[in-house]
Amino acid sequence: MAAEPDFLQLNDLACESVGGKRPAPQFIASAFTEFGKWMDGWETRRKRTAGHDWCIIELGVPGQIYGIDLDTSFFTGNHAPFASIQAACLEHPPAFTLEGDRTGMAASDAQLAAITKLVSEAWPELVGVSQLSPGYSNCCHNHFKVNFQQRVTHLRLNMYPDGGLARLRVYGVGQRDWSSVPPTQDVDLVALTNGGVCLGYSDAHFGHPRNMIGPGRADNMADGWETARRLDRPQILEVDQRGILQVPGWEWAVFRLGHHGIISSVEVDTNHFKGNFPDSCRIEACTLTPEEEAQCIRTKWISGNWQLLLPPQKLRPHHRHHYSQTVLALSRPVSHVRVIIAPDGGISRLRLWGRPTAAPTQQNRPASKL
Structure with a gap:
């Protein structure tokens, strides 16, 4: 079994205490919603249009990132097969509203218009397009060492072309002005x-x-x-x-x-x-x-x-x-x-x-x- 990377000892800049989700993912066999099986993570629909799925994430603590964990726990037949991560330091990002619970829906036109101003598709890469392992307990943690010297406030997480991820852990050190x-x-x-x-x-x-x-x-x-x-x-x-x-x-x-x-x-x-x-x-x-x-x-x-x-x-x-x-x-x-x-x-x-x-x-x- 491969040794865990050293960066796992650093702070999770996206953890629950700063806006993310800390507990380990769970699986409830009997849990279903009107949209299908309930999964403890982010799962997109099976894509039937051109392109790939992505989301923009604001870190709870801006800082320098040393490593990433893309956790596919319990996504065994529906995990994202490939992913990449881009980053930016946005001191004054445009106003953005989630507009309530949009589970089962794509982003609204207003949301997409706001995100377009970020030109996020051109942000530098922290993790290039990489294959992910499915969510079995012996391979669900997909660790990526990051060599990026700049302060980061926002991430763009791309999954190719669709699928599910249980957790995103962003390991690094906070940076304050x-x-x-x-x-x-x-x-x-x-x-x-x-x-x-x-x-x-x-x-x-x-x-x-x-x-x-x-x-x-x-x-x-x-x-x-x-x-x-x-x-x-x-x-x-x-x-x-x-x-x-x-x-x-x-x-x-x-x-x-x-x-x-x-x-x-x-x-x-x-x-x-x-x-x-x-x-x-x-x-x-x-x-x-x-x-x-x-x-x-x-x-x-x-x-x-x-x-x-x-x-x-x-x-x-x-x-x-x-x-x-x-x-x-x-x-x-x-x-x-x-x-x-x-x-x-x-x-x-x-x-x-x-x-x-x-x-x-x-x-x-x-x-x-x-």
């Missing part, structure tokens, strides 16, 4: 929408750490980071004078901030984690060049010059924890953070509020221990 951010404004430097991205972690058995930087509060436990229970937990647990468990192991996740900055406050939210929240957490930070970051990724983050940002804190279940600047132990600009929980458990959201700063030069960077 930081020139529009006032220098006195605090922003969440690690937010998905501001360009934050998870680069590594120790365990993600029940939920990926990238969920922690998603918009809003988590809908449920699945919309957070949750690890398996560590097997090195002592048989009899003991605590220190602060009530923090004394355990030999911990779990961690590393994030690159969307922008270098000075972090002035931290929020750790255990919303929905009532019997499986971590006992404690701490946060470390550092400044890395792109070359140093690449080395850390290669070594699975066993190296680095981490400094304490948030000292160990006892956590509570289903609670929004706020830590002000008076609690934090670091006041210089940083580019990366490592969230450490002990011994294990789940966090729904992480917010790192601060002000963006220019990237430090070699002269004023702390000495590296890489």
Whole structure:
């Protein structure tokens, strides 16, 4: 079985929390509508006119795209046999209205007129015309690595000539126009929408750490980071004078901030984690060049010059924890953070509020221990 591509660890720029659909596709054998079999995805009619089917998609988070997953799950006799993807960066797209539910119908004349102004058929390609596998469980994920350096806001998904697709996953890193951010404004430097991205972690058995930087509060436990229970937990647990468990192991996740900055406050939210929240957490930070970051990724983050940002804190279940600047132990600009929980458990959201700063030069960077 082929190894999964590395880009699957990045953010889904079209996920449910930013307007897309997150859950895995499902199949209900008895589900039918007036238009035919209900399928969990996009399925077009069997085409009986010239051309091919296509749609325009606005990303929930504009950014740089590194990979695509065209998932044909359950489309086994009706999947799109071929597809391609084009892209554009539209800062001011023309007004467009979906005009209600048009299931079973083609786009209206007004919709087509609005889309014509985009000249989308001439957009550059992210994925050329490629054959897709049918929606059986062992081949439904059609992965495509993307080498496109520009910021993307919209996609054109073409299927040739017709058929069905269950999910479109767009993996990349958000990009924000930081020139529009006032220098006195605090922003969440690690937010998905501001360009934050998870680069590594120790365990993600029940939920990926990238969920922690998603918009809003988590809908449920699945919309957070949750690890398996560590097997090195002592048989009899003991605590220190602060009530923090004394355990030999911990779990961690590393994030690159969307922008270098000075972090002035931290929020750790255990919303929905009532019997499986971590006992404690701490946060470390550092400044890395792109070359140093690449080395850390290669070594699975066993190296680095981490400094304490948030000292160990006892956590509570289903609670929004706020830590002000008076609690934090670091006041210089940083580019990366490592969230450490002990011994294990789940966090729904992480917010790192601060002000963006220019990237430090070699002269004023702390000495590296890489």
